[in-house]
Amino acid sequence: MAIDNNNPLEQQNNPEPNGSNSEANTRRRKKPRRDGKGSNTQSNKSSKTSLSKSKNRRGGKDSGQDSHALATQAMDPNLSNNLDIGDAEDNAAAEAEGGIKAIGDQRIIPFMKLEKPMALLSLLMVIGSIIAIAVNGLNLGLDFTGGVSADVRYEQPAEQVEVVKALADNGFDDAVVQYLGTRQELLVRLPPQSDNVDGLNASLSKALALPNNNVEISNVNIIGSQVGNEVYLNSVMSLVLALACMLGYVALRFQFKLALGAVLSLFHDAIVTIGIFALFGFPFDLTVLAAILALIGYSLNDTIVVYDRIRENFRRVRGITPRQTIDLSLTETLRRTIMTISTVLLVVLAMLFLGGDGLYWFSVALFIGLLAGTYSSTYIASSIPLRMGLSRDDFIVKVKPEFEEEIVTFNDPKMFEQD
Incomplete structure (x- = not known):
């Protein structure tokens, strides 16, 4: 009996109603419950908040883990409903921070909120450039005039x-x-x-x-002037051929809606750069043409990076709208875009001020085109596919009916007979 009374396991299973054991039981009841209705819920919320803040501070290698966590949480239908409905307090706090809203544990910048004003600005720039080219004309260099x-x-x-x-x-x-x-x-x-x-x-x-x-x-x-005209026509054909090749590449690599947005953004970059040269009467020669061709390649590379992230997010993140998916993709590639444009602009400015007369107008064309290309990759190349109805179905491989497996049910009445 002494052994039974001193056994701690027996005392935990059969506590006495009075004495120190009752006090222990009383203290044990005050602990947070495990059914999610007690203070444990608040502690979980605080721990999640602190975890998300620490992830935001770290960055770097943790950004990939944050994206994976975002994809995992987005698979939960309850979380998807919460994302669609939103929390009024979180939205108010996000607006106070400058309009940065959250999807899951990751905050995104609402780039598409300025979609319509930017589209109007782009349309005005393109129309103004075409008018400047038609009225003023290009100050063609000796390569084109002879x-x-x-x-x-x-x-x-x-x-x-x-x-x-x-x-x-x-x-x-x-x-x-x-x-x-x-x-x-x-x-x-x-x-x-x-x-x-x-x-x-x-x-x-x-x-x-x-x-x-x-x-x-x-x-x-x-x-002679005839040779110069041939060079001019060949230059125009080279620009058209470059845009056609870009259209085919993006259509095969991604999707036709994205390809059309990419080509229109490239056309925007080229026509705006040429329009500024026509407006101010800058000399337009083969070096400027080479800068525009280089600009088309650079702008397409930046656009492809954004498109690749858009396709990835459409496949892995669910429960959010296409507009939110594009905002998320642009936010994730923003740091890369800033770093790329900064390093390229440093080289262009070095050529502009230290390259001499031979590279001056080449550098001017690149400087104008880089600014236009960064803007078009963010808004034009992304907003046009969105307006064309870009959705998750455009990136999901659907099984053709002839390759679907037919489910056959075989019921043998003899299998259920008892011997």
């Missing part, structure tokens, strides 16, 4: 400014001077001159002569 091209070599290094000034003093205005590898070898481009090559060679030798620096003209080429 002219004179001469290869010049000096005994000592020469400055571009000095060569341009010497040509202007001798009647050769609007000259373009570029270095060919070294500071002694230069390429001189002039507007159309007389067809007499011998007289032109003598005039250039006299105009290019610098004090204490002998010059030698190795090659003089006269480019």
